[in-house]
Amino acid sequence: MALPGLVLLLAFQYVPLAGNVIAFKDYLPFIGIAESDWVGLENFEIITGGDPRFVNALGNTLIITLVQVVLVFPIPICLALAMNSLVSERIKRLVQSVLYLPHFLSWVIVVAVFQQFLGGAGMINNFLRSQGWDTFSIIGDPDAFIPLITAQVVWKDSGWATILFLAVLSQVSTELYEAASVDGAGRWRQMWHVTLPALRPIVVLLLILKLGDALSVGFEQIILQQQAVGLQASEVLDTYVYNNGIVDQNWSEAAAVGLVKGVVGVVLVWGANKVAHIFGEDGLYRT
Amino acid sequence: MSTITPTPARRRRRRPLVGGQLPPSPAATVVKAIVFSVACALVVLPFVGILSTSMAPPEQVSRAGGLVLFPESLDFSAYQAILSGGIVTRALGISVIVTVCGTLLSLTVSSLLAYTLTRPALPFRRGLTMLVVISLFFSPGLLPTYLAVQSYGLLNSLASLIVPTALSAFNVIVLRAFFGSLPSDILDAAEIDGASEIRILTSIVVPLSKAALAVIGLFYAVGYWNAFFSALLYLNDSTMWPLQLVLRTYVVDDNAITGYDLAAEAIPAQPSLQMAILVVSVVPILLVYPWLQKHFAKGALTGAIKG
Incomplete structure (x- = not known):
């Protein structure tokens, strides 16, 4: 009974995992993986040698990750704190229903929506033009690319991301708040001494997971918008693997980058988990 | 004794508490x-x-x-134009087929695997469970996955939109946790009465897990409906495009929709057409959303705690 599932798991997880050997070969599609020559670590020179396209992709990836951790990560926490202290249950549920929705829309839809509103011929620019005011160009401007994709991520997922924080907050014992209040703690001190410490484990957990994903940022989101802004501004490691591997047919080089990316991700999660243990947090797992 | 005058701290203490917290x-x-x-x-x-x-x-x-x-x-001329045949209508049909078939396949395969992993009689149970869990941590990467799909002869077929993503290890683990939490007495009783494993699964486990299966099914369905990149990657033939790829071509990339693409004689204004395609691709999500929303908090939590 488990067979169909195990076959799928092997065929689309473990066989491809083994397929990563092409990173150590000179893979030529017409002779296949097995017949292609072994070349050792030659394909990895693209990384060690600092190939400009690779370095650009790596740089963009790291900048976008940094922006997303610093600017995007705290937003759902703030939203959850504000929602948690909403007095009316009904308003709380209404706000949640509306803000969770964009998470379930595809990136194609999200990008289309942003274009329709912020694009050169979008609604807001049309309005500005009809009033005789200056228009702006955000879509298609390489300098505005990172703010644009950041705004899209916030729009799509910050509501949804509150769900975990809210679940944790609902578990906080009311006795803790009552005790704090008896001790004379005001709103801010309650938040500082009760609410925020309750959130710490989940924040640590999510940061560890985020770190594991540090080298993969918004693949579908970015590939949809690459044409408009060019590769210099928008190439990240995932799109580099796609563009260099599948579009330009440099299979083995791109696979080498993909492999290093995957390994670094696993090492980062493992390392971050160790660091979390040193600081006395549970982190992702305990062994 | 003199009367005690309340300090500000004491006065604050007397305000009604909401769930222990001070009201904002x-x-x-x-x-x-x-x-x-x-x-x-x-x-x-x-x-x-x-x-x-x-x-x-x-x-x-x-x-x-x-x-x-x-x-x-x-x-409603824009809707008439896109739904009366032509590329959008076809893409809509393909998306519906892929979503329905994919969800059924995913649910069947995932629950079979998840259920088997909860059965003590299964040989190598621990090892097989680890196989599922480990795959969560190692993504095989885009190129090796593409080459595998190619070597199975799935390229340029609708199956390539379903089979490679049919099994989500994460969903299997969530389902396994749910099935494992069912009272084992009932399952044992059925076994003693001579019910086969398939019978236990279909007559006892599935009816008891309707809500969980529905949530997982909806998550799979939303995934299939929204998938855009697998179609871009695996399909060359634009007659097999699902709705998301049509949406990208005509709305995101702003290619003109011509009479050649549609069966209608009169072509309405481009923005109306584009927005009608957008609406058609959002509506199914909006339809299942209230239902999804009622249950996903539970689903997400199970995953977070037991995953």
């Missing part, structure tokens, strides 16, 4: 009301604009040069 101050309430109103408007307004434009009369759309917020009258 009026200023904080105002700030929150503004923040949440703006946030909700930012989500809702785009959809109002899109829906209005798709139904606005062509003169109004061309006057506005794009989106309109309030249609002067209702005009």
Whole structure:
């Protein structure tokens, strides 16, 4: 009974995992993986040698990750704190229903929506033009690319991301708040001494997971918008693997980058988990 | 004894507590009301604009040069044009087929695997469970996956939109946790009565897990419906395109929709057509959303705690 599932798991997880050997070969599609020559670590020179396209992709990836951790990560926490202290249950549920929705829309839809509103011929620019005011160009401007994709991520997922924080907050014992209040703690001190410490484990957990994903940022989101802004501004490691591997047919080089990316991700999660243990947090797992 | 005058701290203590917390101050309430109103408007307004434009009369759309917020009258010619045959209609059909078949396949395969992993009689149970868990941590990467799909002869077939993503290890683990939490007495009783494993699964486990299966099924369905990249990667033939790829071509990349693409004789204004395609691709999500929303908090939590 488990067979169909195990076959799928092997065929689309473990066989491809083994397929990563092409990173150590000179893979030529017409002779296949097995017949292609072994070349050792030659394909990895693209990384060690600092190939400009690779370095650009790596740089963009790291900048976008940094922006997303610093600017995007705290937003759902703030939203959850504000929602948690909403007095009316009904308003709380209404706000949640509306803000969770964009998470379930595809990136194609999200990008289309942003274009329709912020694009050169979008609604807001049309309005500005009809009033005789200056228009702006955000879509298609390489300098505005990172703010644009950041705004899209916030729009799509910050509501949804509150769900975990809210679940944790609902578990906080009311006795803790009552005790704090008896001790004379005001709103801010309650938040500082009760609410925020309750959130710490989940924040640590999510940061560890985020770190594991540090080298993969918004693949579908970015590939949809690459044409408009060019590769210099928008190439990240995932799109580099796609563009260099599948579009330009440099299979083995791109696979080498993909492999290093995957390994670094696993090492980062493992390392971050160790660091979390040193600081006395549970982190992702305990062994 | 002199009377005790209450200190400010004491007075504060006497205010009604909400769940143990002090109620927010009026200023904080105002700030929150503004923040949440703006946030909700930012989500809702785009959809109002899109829906209005798709139904606005062509003169109004061309006057506005794009989106309109309030249609002067209702005009469904854009929907007639895209749904009366041609590339959008076909893509819609393909997306529906892929979503329905994919979800059924995913649910069947995932529950079979998840259920088997909860059965003590299964040989190598621990090892097989580890196989599922480990795959969560190691993504095989884009190129090796593509080469595998190619070597199985799936390229350029609708199966390539379903089979490679049919099994989500994460969903298997969530389901396994759920099945494992069912009272084992019932299962044992059925076994003693001579029920086969398949019988136990279909007559006992599945009926008891309807809600969990529905949530997992909906998550799979949303995934299939929204998938765009697998179609871009695996399909060369544009007659097999699902709706998301059509949406990308005609709305995101803004290619003109011509009479060649549609079966209709009269082609309505481009913005109306584009927005109608957008609406058609959003509506199924909106239809399942209330249902999804009722259950996903539970689902997400199970995954977070037991995954």
